[in-house]
Amino acid sequence: MIENLKALPQNLRDSVVRYTLHPTSDRERSQATFHNLFLHLQSVRVHRNTLRVAYSFGLGLITTASFVLLTLTGILLMVYYKPSTELAYGSVKDIHFVVPAGRFIRNIHRWAAHLMVVAVFLHMARVFYTGSYKKPREFNWLVGLALLVLTLGLSFTGYLLPWDQLAYWAITIGANIANSPREVTDALHITKFLDVGGFQKQLLLGANYVGQEALIRFYVLHVAALPILMAMLMGVHFWRVRKDGGLSRDETAPRDPNDVFSPTKTYGLMAVVRGRTPAVGRGPEGTVQSWPHLLWAEMAVFMFTVAVTLALSYFFDAPLKEMADPAIPENPAKAPWYFLGLQELVSYSAFMGGVGIPTIALIGLGLIPYLDRDPRGVGKWFGGPEGKRIFWLSTVFGLISVVALLALTVNCGWLRNWIPSIPQPVITLINPGTVIVLLYAAWSLWILRRTASLRLSAVALFTCFLAGFVVLTSMGSIFRGPNWQFYWWPSQWPVH
Amino acid sequence: MFDAGRRDFLGLAAIGSALAALGTALAGVLRLPKPAVLPGPMRVYKLGDPAQFAVGSVVKMDAEQLYLFRDERGFHAISSVCTHLGCIVAHSEREGFACPCHGSKFDTQGKVTGGPAPTGLAWLEVSLSPDGQLQVNGETEVSRGTRFQVG
Numbered sequence: 316m317i318e319n320l321k322a323l324p325q326n327l328r329d330s331v332v333r334y335t336l337h338p339t340s341d342r343e344r345s346q347a348t349f350h351n352l353f354l355h356l357q358s359v360r361v362h363r364n365t366l367r368v369a370y371s372f373g374l375g376l377i378t379t380a381s382f383v384l385l386t387l388t389g390i391l392l393m394v395y396y397k398p399s400t401e402l403a404y405g406s407v408k409d410i411h412f413v414v415p416a417g418r419f420i421r422n423i424h425r426w427a428a429h430l431m432v433v434a435v436f437l438h439m440a441r442v443f444y445t446g447s448y449k450k451p452r453e454f455n456w457l458v459g460l461a462l463l464v465l466t467l468g469l470s471f472t473g474y475l476l477p478w479d480q481l482a483y484w485a486i487t488i489g490a491n492i493a494n495s496p497r498e499v500t501d502a503l504h505i506t507k508f509l510d511v512g513g514f515q516k517q518l519l520l521g522a523n524y525v526g527q528e529a530l531i532r533f534y535v536l537h538v539a540a541l542p543i544l545m546a547m548l549m550g551v552h553f554w555r556v557r558k559d560g561g562l563s564r565d566e567t568a569p570r571d572p573n574d575v576f577s578p579t580k581t582y583g584l585m586a587v588v589r590g591r592t593p594a595v596g597r598g599p600e601g602t603v604q605s606w607p608h609l610l611w612a613e614m615a616v617f618m619f620t621v622a623v624t625l626a627l628s629y630f631f632d633a634p635l636k637e638m639a640d641p642a643i644p645e646n647p648a649k650a651p652w653y654f655l656g657l658q659e660l661v662s663y664s665a666f667m668g669g670v671g672i673p674t675i676a677l678i679g680l681g682l683i684p685y686l687d688r689d690p691r692g693v694g695k696w697f698g699g700p701e702g703k704r705i706f707w708l709s710t711v712f713g714l715i716s717v718v719a720l721l722a723l724t725v726n727c728g729w730l731r732n733w734i735p736s737i738p739q740p741v742i743t744l745i746n747p748g749t750v751i752v753l754l755y756a757a758w759s760l761w762i763l764r765r766t767a768s769l770r771l772s773a774v775a776l777f778t779c780f781l782a783g784f785v786v787l788t789s790m791g792s793i794f795r796g797p798n799w800q801f802y803w804w805p806s807q808w809p810v811h
Numbered sequence: 812m813f814d815a816g817r818r819d820f821l822g823l824a825a826i827g828s829a830l831a832a833l834g835t836a837l838a839g840v841l842r843l844p845k846p847a848v849l850p851g852p853m854r855v856y857k858l859g860d861p862a863q864f865a866v867g868s869v870v871k872m873d874a875e876q877l878y879l880f881r882d883e884r885g886f887h888a889i890s891s892v893c894t895h896l897g898c899i900v901a902h903s904e905r906e907g908f909a910c911p912c913h914g915s916k917f918d919t920q921g922k923v924t925g926g927p928a929p930t931g932l933a934w935l936e937v938s939l940s941p942d943g944q945l946q947v948n949g950e951t952e953v954s955r956g957t958r959f960q961v962g
């Protein structure tokens with residue numbers, strides 16, 4: 316028995332780690348990888364292209380790392396947070412000013428959330444511009460879209476929890492956007508039979524106003540339902556990345572003559588069995604061992620994310636306004652920045668801006684891989700020089716048209732200012748938001764006619780939407796002041 | 812041949828019943844979050860003795876979310892909830908109502924004059940409660956221009 320006790324540390328370790336922690340040969344590294352639940356999410360060997368920073372910029376991983384940070388800090392915040400209309404504000408204030416390290420943890424949670432939204436948008440853009448949504452990755456593109464929606468949903472639900480003025484009014488606006496299909500059903504006089512808007516709002520708020528029921532619902536969504544869904548879908552997303560053959564790459568590129576190629580994958584590739592493998596220092600098919608190359612890269616991205624988040628959290632505090640007051644709206648009442656483009660659209664028509672155009676954009680994004688079936692150009696930024704040219708042209712077109720339209724709206728108003736008695740459905744259909752969507756669609760169709768390439772026209776459309784998103788978001792964040800009036804700079808806002 | 816048909820049939824029946832069970836379960840799950848009764852305070856407000864409001868006065872009622880007006884022709888109440896996305900509008904005698912959230916504008920009668928609001932501000936029913944107090948019903952709209960005369 317004494318013998319066994321003495322051997323306990325060693326045996327414990329051996330029972331946990333099935334193979335060695337310090338693999339020395341490729342064979343041991345492979346075994347270490349696929350005998351571990353977490354490591355085997357990645358294949359044993361990765362292509363060298365996958366590790367190229369300028370290819371993926373590690374954006375998917377930055378998103379993942381921020382999610383991990385959010386989960387950890389979120390659990391800590393839950394220790395003190397109280398989801399009740401009377402206590403919520405106070406508890407957040409306590410976290411900020413009283414709880415040891417509370418402010419820092421809250422800041423990290425806030426900054427990681429911002430970072431995650433930025434990273435997920437950039438990640439989507441990188442996947443799009445490298446043509447990585449093409450066969451066989453169509454489905455993973457759809458999973459990615461679901462992750463994008465979940466990311467935004469998590470930010471939206473989290474925004475209410477502090478129960479301060481910003482939170483209260485942003486969510487009032489958000490919930491009424493869910494209600495906005497009434498703009499259409501009312502105009503058609505069918506709200507009595509088919510009240511989609513009212514139903515959505517009630518589902519979200521559990522009442523007709525933002526109160527205790529709404530707070531509990533948002534809390535449940537924010538701390539349980541959405542994160543669990545997110546974690547599951549992330550699992551699917553990663554698994555598909557691996558099963559779809561790792562990151563996309565240009566299969567047509569000339570191969571390095573020093574690489575060794577075998578016609579089919581064999582266990583020899585994983586270095587499990589000893590085969591007649593390759594020249595010294597060269598892996599089969601231009602690949603390298605995941606352990607340690609990919610692991611180092613991943614570690615670096617995680618460290619980078621943590622470092623950026625910590626630095627921001629150290630210097631900049633998360634905001635907390637006065638406690639929610641249902642009698643006086645915050646003026647201007649702004650949602651978090653990534654929704655301000657939407658808020659700008661909503662200020663033309665609630666239904667089109669809040670429901671119609673986002674739905675069109677999501678459906679359009681989802682259709683991309685099924686419309687553009689051209690297998691060429693995968694794994695190259697913009698698919699080559701032609702695509703790059705279309706990208707720049709579309710950026711210019713996208714920016715100019717949206718800025719011109721905004722300038723017109725700000726200076727001359729819109730239909731109702733010109734014809735005061737104009738019926739609402741006309742404005743719902745024809746407003747700066749729908750006009751810009753039409754302009755972009757027309758541009759992309761024109762590119763399609765000119766080039767006869769669906770890929771290029773997709774690049775045109777995606778680029779235009781990106782330009783529109785950036786301009787509208789800046790408009791909402793920077794140039795809109797009290798009463799949603801245009802100001803060149805926040806310092807010009809009237810004091811009140 | 813016949814065997815295969817029977818197998819297909821059994822298979823289809825099994826799948827069908829599984830789907831039916833799943834559908835029922837899903838309906839139940841989705842039914843729960845839709846509230847049967849909407850919680851919230853009664854939206855019928857007693858505002859006290861009508862005589863306390865002078866002719867020509869405008870009173871902003873915060874908790875009730877409305878403006879109460881009294882002019883020569885009687886009382887009327889206009890909801891202060893913007894019909895666009897639910898912010899609270901501000902009132903000025905000359906210009907009417909303005910919403911801080913997305914810049915909707917309404918004239919003194921609550922009709923839309925600018926901005927994204929799809930309809931005008933609601934006029935609410937004013938009446939006298941059995942105990943002689945002025946009462947506004949936040950659930951019932953009346954047509955624009957309706958006045959309530961006391962006595």
Ligand code: HEM
Nearest residue numbers: 371373375376378379439447455456459460462463562563
């Ligand atoms: C929570 C959000 C998301 C997370 C955590 C995430 C994570 C990842 C990670 C770690 C990768 C590996 C490669 C890389 O780092 O670029 C990846 C690849 C991929 N992602 Fe995402 N992603 C998210 C959202 C999205 C979105 C919004 C889309 C597109 C609509 C998308 C589509 C894809 C596709 C198609 C790939 C394969 C790319 C290739 O093979 O080159 N993902 N994702």
Ligand code: FES
Nearest residue numbers: 893895896910913
């Ligand atoms: S809520 Fe009044 S203008 Fe949007």
